[in-house]
Amino acid sequence: MTTQTDLWTVLVILGLTVITVLTRTLFFLSSKPWHLPHWAQRGLQYAPIAALSAVIVPELVMSQAQFITTWQDARLFAALAGAVFFLWCRGQGQAVLGTIVVGMLVYLPLHLVLGW
Known part of the structure; x- marks a missing residue:
């Protein structure tokens, strides 16, 4: 099976590549310092x-594009346990890994054993 890409698709890909490279290197090419406003x-x-909230929260409260309607969801208990641990160990270096x-440790038994 052979597939051919038309010229328009190639031109769009090349154009987007040029725009991406230009916008990402613009600050390096400038000769004077550039500062963001306060x-x-x-x-x-x-x-x-x-960004983290935008990714995590829907994953916690939804399943297959529907809001969860039961408290028997392992994700809720795992998130709660992780949050409690993080708040308890906030100033320590291993708080994120421990979370x-x-x-x-909470999620897996609830999900695998109880089927939540």
Whole structure:
């Protein structure tokens, strides 16, 4: 089976490649220093937690594009256990790794043994 790519598709891919490379290297090519405004710097402090919330929260409260309607969901208990552990060990260096481990230690038995 042979497939051929038409010229328009190739041109679009090349154009998007050029635009991506140009926009990502623009700050390196500039000869003078460039600084973000204070409001943008302050807003970027919240970007990681906002992105993480946008990915994690729907995964916790939805299953197959529907809100979960039962409390018997292993993800809820794992998230709660992980959050409690993180708040308990917040100032220590291994808090993030411990949060993952505790969450999985709660999730796996509930999911595999009880079928939640």
